[in-house]
Every structure is written in C-alpha cells, then in structure tokens.
Amino acid sequence: MPMQPWFSDAKLGIFIHYGIYAVDGVPESWSFYTGKVTHEQYMKQLDGFTASKYDPSAWADLFARAGAKYAVLTARHHDGVALWDTAEGDLNAVRHTPAGRDLIAGYVDALREQDLKVGLYYSHSDWNHPDYASIRHPEPPNAEVSTNPYSHAEPGKEDPQAWARYIAYRDGQVRELVERFHPDLLWFDGEWERSEEQWGMRELSEQILAGNPDTVLNARMLSYGDYATPEQGVPLQAPDGSWELCLTVNDSWGYQHQDHHHKSVRQLVRYFTETIGMGGNLLLDVGPREDGTIPEEQIERLEGLGAWIAKHVDAVYGTVAGLPAGHHYGPSTLSANRRTLYLVFFDAPREAVSVRGLRNAVKRVTVLGADRELGHRVTGGLGEVPGVTWIDAPDAADVDEQATVLAVELDGELDLYRGTGRD
Incomplete structure (x- = not known):
C-alpha cells in the first residue's frame, strides 16, 4: 500500500x-x-x-x-x-x-x-x-x-x-x-x-x-x-x-x-x-x-x-529532503517543485555562505521571515564541474535567534554535481 x-x-x-x-x-x-x-x-x-x-x-x-x-x-x-x-x-x-x-x-x-x-x-x-x-x-x-x-x-x-x-x-x-x-x-x-x-x-x-x-x-x-x-x-x-x-x-x-x-x-x-x-x-x-x-x-x-x-513555514510544509551532506554546512529542505532551496544556519553567518556542486543559476536569495534580498555570485568552476555559489551573509537584524533560513530560488529544478572533479 x-x-x-x-x-x-x-x-x-x-x-x-x-x-x-x-x-x-x-x-x-x-x-x-x-x-x-x-x-x-x-x-x-x-x-x-x-x-x-x-x-x-x-x-x-x-x-x-x-x-x-x-x-x-x-x-x-x-x-x-x-x-x-x-x-x-x-x-x-x-x-x-x-x-x-x-x-x-x-x-x-x-x-x-x-x-x-x-x-x-x-x-x-x-x-x-x-x-x-x-x-x-x-x-x-x-x-x-x-x-x-x-x-x-x-x-x-x-x-x-x-x-x-x-x-x-x-x-x-x-x-x-x-x-x-x-x-x-x-x-x-x-x-x-x-x-x-x-x-x-x-x-x-x-x-x-x-x-x-x-x-x-x-x-x-x-x-x-x-x-x-x-x-x-x-x-x-x-x-x-x-x-x-x-x-x-x-x-x-x-x-x-x-x-x-x-x-x-x-x-x-x-x-x-x-x-x-x-x-x-x-x-x-x-x-x-x-x-x-x-x-x-x-x-x-x-x-x-x-x-x-x-x-519559516515555507521551509517546512510542502518540502522534501534537501541537499546531501557536503553541499551546505547545515540542514536544508527543497520545495516540492524542486525550484527553491531552503538553507538552515544555526549560527549567525559571517561574510558569506557557500553552496557547492550547484549547477543551477540562482535567480534570487532572501532571508525567510525577513524577505530581505541578499547578493550572490559564483566563483571558479571548470567544464562540467560547477563553481561555488557564494551568498552574502544577512544583516544581524535578520538573523533568527534559533536558526536562520535562506530561500534560494533556482533557475529550474535542482541540478547537483556529485562527481570527483576534473582528473
């Protein structure tokens, strides 16, 4: 059944x-x-x-x-x-x-x-x-x-x-x-x-x-x-x-x-x-x-x-399991349509946070519950191996006392690289 x-x-x-x-x-x-x-x-x-x-x-x-x-x-x-x-x-x-x-x-x-x-x-x-x-x-x-x-x-x-x-x-x-x-x-x-x-x-x-x-x-x-x-x-x-x-x-x-x-x-x-x-x-x-x-x-x-x-209701209900270990240092969930990642941070992020192995382009990143948009960029990458997606740390005023969640809107369904890199 x-x-x-x-x-x-x-x-x-x-x-x-x-x-x-x-x-x-x-x-x-x-x-x-x-x-x-x-x-x-x-x-x-x-x-x-x-x-x-x-x-x-x-x-x-x-x-x-x-x-x-x-x-x-x-x-x-x-x-x-x-x-x-x-x-x-x-x-x-x-x-x-x-x-x-x-x-x-x-x-x-x-x-x-x-x-x-x-x-x-x-x-x-x-x-x-x-x-x-x-x-x-x-x-x-x-x-x-x-x-x-x-x-x-x-x-x-x-x-x-x-x-x-x-x-x-x-x-x-x-x-x-x-x-x-x-x-x-x-x-x-x-x-x-x-x-x-x-x-x-x-x-x-x-x-x-x-x-x-x-x-x-x-x-x-x-x-x-x-x-x-x-x-x-x-x-x-x-x-x-x-x-x-x-x-x-x-x-x-x-x-x-x-x-x-x-x-x-x-x-x-x-x-x-x-x-x-x-x-x-x-x-x-x-x-x-x-x-x-x-x-x-x-x-x-x-x-x-x-x-x-x-x-943080959007990151909870109507989601599925998020990123495998190693792509983000903390838990994450993924919207049911697989187009939005929700990254959880238990400590206040400093300077910038990273997501590894993300093939998708990122359309927008916001602090969930504060609706504040954050800057983001990609560094590195070669051939089929994607670079690291960096996201600016939120302001102290937007950091949640228990855990902060960033909503990462993707250009298409989540597409992850899981390989070993270029030989």
Missing part, C-alpha cells in the same frame, strides 16, 4: 506518554519489569491516577500552536493499563482508577476539531496479562528478554493455548481501537519480545486494514509496517522510505518529576530541521502529569518550536 500523503508532509507530530506511571513519576512499565520498583508499588499508582485536570482540547490547541499535524497517545503501554473502557480484560483506567472514564474519546474528538490526524500507541506486549509470559521467542534479542518472568515462560513450561488466548485479547483490543476511534495511525511497540509469526502480524495487519484501509502502521508491525521509527537521535543516514524520529523534550517519555533536563528551543529546532532535511518527521514527546496537565517547561518548548515554524 502506498504511504498516505498526509504523513509525508506532516513534518511534526506530538507523542504523549500518559498513564499511571505519572503518579509516582517512575519509568513507564519498565520500572517494575526491571525491578526498580516492586510490581505492587507500581500497580498501587492506579489509586492515584485522577485525570482531574485532563483537557484534551487544551492539548490539541497546544499541538496546533506547535505546528504539529498529528499526535500519538499511549492507549495501552506494556503495563497493560488501557485508557479506554475495553471489553478485553479488566485492567483499565475507567474501572480501576479515580479517573473513572474513557480518556481516548475526548482526545480523538479534540484532535479532529483542530484538523490534526489521530494516532494511538499500543503495545503488543502486556507484562500484566496472565497469559502473556506463556511462550518464548525462538531467537530472543537479549538475555533479559529470555529470562524475565514478565515476558517469557520458563524453559519447558510453554503453554500455546494460553498464548492463543493472549493473541485473541491483543487482537480484540486493537479491533476496539479501530472500530471506536478510527485512528489515522496506529503506533505499535513491544514487538521485540516475539517473532513476526508468533505475533500473527499478517493477520493483525489484515484485521486493521479491513476496518480502515487508510490506517498508517509503524515499523513495529515488522514487515507489515509503513515507516521506520528511530528513537532519541537523528540517524546519520536516512532510513529507506518514510520515517519518523521519536524524541523526548527532556530525558523521559512519561512524566518524571525529577527530570528537569529539558532541551532548549534552539536544540529542538536543530533536531527538527535536521530531521525534515533528511526527509523524516519529528515525533516530539511530552509526558503529562497524572492530572492530565502538561508541564510548563514542555509547553514553553512546544510553543517556541511552533513560533519558529510559523515564521
């Missing part, structure tokens, strides 16, 4: 890790899996999960101000606690927390009111389900997976019937999400704990697409996924096809009260432009408190990124 066009031009999505783990501010699910806290301590957080100030309309408004085009909410993490009133299993926020209500429906409605695409995160694995640790991965990726009692049966104690019950539960919950909420994107996780055949990925994919053929699936559906999902660092080479960088605003996915290591707006602009310059989307994660409010530091970062995007 071809990739949905909306995804390729979305550029920015917001990831929301929201669940009972925000009560004590412990790592989501992993804290009991690895023994950082006891299982009893972890599950006691159910009693403190109130969602008392949960306002999905305020979330959606913030995401729109940030310049995002979609969002992804953790409908169920590895801890098995569903945020909707599922008929599959009993562990959910509606029946077992003071929140006492479906937390998915309002989110879905609020996003659609802002014309944002709806994403739901769902973990294949459920470390709380009684039938989950009933078989073993034929080739476990590491020793922890093969020995942890929350994820794998002890050797010789496998129970295929229990596993079949688990898959029916997993499929039933996914069916509910598709039928009730009609998500534009399903963001799966936890796939490393079993093989594609054990998960029944083909059957699950067919089930989802029968309910909504336009659903986008991430690569954690293994060979049935539509796009790659690297985490926490811009790849040095873009993955093949569509992709998305998952990045936290601080160091944590969910709310952790002790984590004040928030990235600056300038750093987020850098991550964002490096990602879209390589043809990917940025999925930027926030972790709401248990009451549903997003920490002020994270709101400030999203609004700061949104302000930069709004000023």
